[in-house]
Each structure stands twice: as structure tokens, then as C-alpha cells.
Amino acid sequence: MRLIAAGGDRAVGAKDNVSAILGKLGVENRVQAAVLAHRTGLTRTDPRPAA
Numbered sequence: 001m002r003l004i005a006a007g008g009d010r011a012v013g014a015k016d017n018v019s020a021i022l023g024k025l026g027v028e029n030r031v032q033a034a035v036l037a038h039r040t041g042l043t044r045t046d047p048r049p050a051a
Contacts (some may be wrong), residue, residue: 018030027033037043 010023022028022030024034025033025036027036034043
């Protein structure tokens with residue numbers, strides 16, 4: 001989910017894999033997945049890299 005939120009669908013795999021993940025998350029697209037990741041605390045708003 002972190003990779004999708006960062007826009008890295010190629011890192012996750014084929015388009016079918018991304019579609020399956022989005023379906024399991026109950027969202028329709030990568031934007032909604034990114035919002036979900038942010039709301040659940042999976043992403044960081046701090047631009048500095050994690051230590």
C-alpha cells in the first residue's frame with residue numbers, strides 16, 4: 001500500500017495485482033488508496049526520510 005500511495009504501481013507488479021489490492025482495500029483507484037494510507041497513518045507527511 002505504501003508503494004501505491006507513493007505512485008509506484010510498477011514496484012507492486014502488474015496492473016491486475018494493483019486492481020486486486022485496491023479491491024481488497026475497498027477503494028476504486030490509487031488516489032483513494034493514497035488517502036486511505038494517509039488517514040490510517042501509513043504515510044508520513046514529514047518530507048525527511050525515515051531513519
